[in-house]
Amino acid sequence: MAALSRILLRSGALTLGIAPEWGAALTRFDVRRGEATLPILRPARERDAARPPALQASSFAMLPYCGRLRGGEFQFEGRRYRFPLNALPERHSSHGDGWTRPWELTQLDRSSASLSLPASSDAPLPYSAHQRIELQPHQLRITFTLANEGPDRLPLGIGLHPYFAQRELAQLQADLPQRWQWDDEYMPLSSATNPEREALRRGRPIHGLPAACEYAGWDGEALIRWPSLNLEVRLSTLPRLKHVVLWVPKRQDFFCFEPSSHATDALHAQPGHAAAEDFIVLEPQARLDQRFEFNVAY
Numbered sequence: 001m002a003a004l005s006r007i008l009l010r011s012g013a014l015t016l017g018i019a020p021e022w023g024a025a026l027t028r029f030d031v032r033r034g035e036a037t038l039p040i041l042r043p044a045r046e047r048d049a050a051r052p053p054a055l056q057a058s059s060f061a062m063l064p065y066c067g068r069l070r071g072g073e074f075q076f077e078g079r080r081y082r083f084p085l086n087a088l089p090e091r092h093s094s095h096g097d098g099w100t101r102p103w104e105l106t107q108l109d110r111s112s113a114s115l116s117l118p119a120s121s122d123a124p125l126p127y128s129a130h131q132r133i134e135l136q137p138h139q140l141r142i143t144f145t146l147a148n149e150g151p152d153r154l155p156l157g158i159g160l161h162p163y164f165a166q167r168e169l170a171q172l173q174a175d176l177p178q179r180w181q182w183d184d185e186y187m188p189l190s191s192a193t194n195p196e197r198e199a200l201r202r203g204r205p206i207h208g209l210p211a212a213c214e215y216a217g218w219d220g221e222a223l224i225r226w227p228s229l230n231l232e233v234r235l236s237t238l239p240r241l242k243h244v245v246l247w248v249p250k251r252q253d254f255f256c257f258e259p260s261s262h263a264t265d266a267l268h269a270q271p272g273h274a275a276a277e278d279f280i281v282l283e284p285q286a287r288l289d290q291r292f293e294f295n296v297a298y
Contacts, residue, residue, distance in 0.1 A: 007027075007108070009110065009111050009133065009135045010135070011110075011135040012136070013031045013032040013137065014030070014136075014137065016028065016029050016133070016140060017029075019044070019053075019057065020102060020104065021103075022054050023060050023098060023100055023101060023102070023103065024060070024099075024115045025053070025057035025058070025061075025099065026044075026059040026060070027058055028043050028058055029041040029058055029059070029140065030043075038229055038231055038298070039165035040164070040165060040296065041058035041059055041162055041165055042058055042163045042165045042253070042254040043058065052086060052100045057163075059160060059161060059163060060095075060160075060161050061098055061129075061131065061144065061159070061160060061161070062096055062158065062160065062258070062260065063099075063127075063156070063158045064096045064125050064146065064156045064157060064158070065096045065266075065267065065279075066095060066096070066157050066158070066243075066260035066264070067245060067260065068092040068094050068187060068264055069092055069093045069265060069267060070265050070268055071091065071092060071093075072085050072092060072093035074267035076154070076267070076275075081124050082124060083097060086100055090185070092185065092265075098117055098129055099161075101120075103115040103116060104117070111135045112132070112133060114130065114132050115133075116128070116129070116130050117129040119149035119150075126149045127147060127148060127149055127150075127154065128147045128149050129144060129145065129146050131143070132144075132145075138298075139293060139294065140296070141292070141293050141294075142291070142292045143292075144289065144290045144291075145288070146282075146287065146288050146290075147286070147287045148285060148287075149284075151284055153281055153282065153283055155276040155280070156282055156288060157260070157261045157278075157279050158288070158290045159258055159259055159261060160292050161256060162257065162258070163254045163255075163256055164224060164254060164255050164256070165254055166226060166253065167206045167207065167253060167254055168206075168253070169228050170206045170225065171204060171206065171224070172206055172224055172246075172257065173200065173201070173203035173222065173224075173225070174200055174218065174221070174222035174223070174257075175200070175201050175219050176194050176196075176215035176217070176244060177197055177216070177217035177218075178192065178193065178215060178216040179192060179194035179195070179215050179216075180213075180215070180216065180263065180264070182213075182214065182264075188214065188263060188264050188270055190270075190271055190272075191216060191272075194215060203223070206248060206255050207248075209246065211248050211249055211250060212246070214243070214244070214246075214263065215246065216242060216244075216263060217242055218243065218259075219240060219242070220236065220239075220241050220259075221236050221240075222234070222244075222257060230298065231296075231297070231298050232296070232297045233296050234293075234297075235257070235259070235292070235293070236292070236293045236295070238290075238293070239290065241260060241261050243259070243260040244258060244259055244260065245258040261279070261280070262279050263277070263278065266279065
């Protein structure tokens with residue numbers, strides 16, 4: 001962790017850490033106020049050798065799909081694709097493979113960086129990815145480009161998995177109209193109206209929310225506040241993503257608000273939802289772009 005932590009971007013009072021070898025994960029995102037440093041995302045933790053290193057990070061990308069994939073496999077247009085089971089002992093694969101592979105740092109200066117993940121013959125899907133990270137005094141912008149490098153059409157998805165800090169002080173404001181019911185493996189069963197919609201639209205504390213929930217119909221923007229710290233982050237997605245997973249694990253000091261292009265296990269059909277719903281199907285050599293912005297007021 002010590003060597004990776006040396007890759008830092010700075011702009012104004014903001015500092016961002018990047019770990020290319022950890023699946024291009026972020027290792028810190030914080031704001032300096034006088035002599036104090038306020039974490040926006042949790043600082044990266046010491047690596048647990050039994051788990052993929054990005055799980056100890058501050059944030060990582062989910063691609064070429066988000067959430068869990070039943071059995072680690074799916075079929076598309078007559079072809080079967082299989083991903084490793086990367087969250088053992090779970091029976092399903094999680095978040096694709098971009099977060100488990102090392103990326104190449106292709107550009108670095110004081111406030112920006114570019115990273116690339118080339119297509120690999122060992123990867124389940126023949127895609128490549130590029131990540132452009134830009135830090136300004138009040139904004140973090142991350143832009144992803146995914147490309148289909150194979151001979152066949154591919155369904156591709158993308159999302160971000162940030163671990164926000166100091167959850168006991170945090171509030172969330174977002175319009176989340178629909179909520180998925182999950183089984184005991186966090187796999188989708190059905191969706192219905194979100195009973196917390198109005199409270200979340202007005203803004204409510206993170207504590208007291210369910211430990212794990214998935215929402216749909218989101219408008220692509222959310223406001224996260226720490227009122228007692230006079231700190232807030234407006235998270236925006238462009239194009240606007242309409243799915244979110246909220247993870248508030250017990251006895252932890254962080255929470256995850258995970259924007260996603262599609263629902264969990266959407267490569268398999270669900271009642272009322274066709275297989276690959278909300279995935280972007282790319283023709284050979286076609287590309288998709290997705291941007292995430294964190295606008296910080298402090």
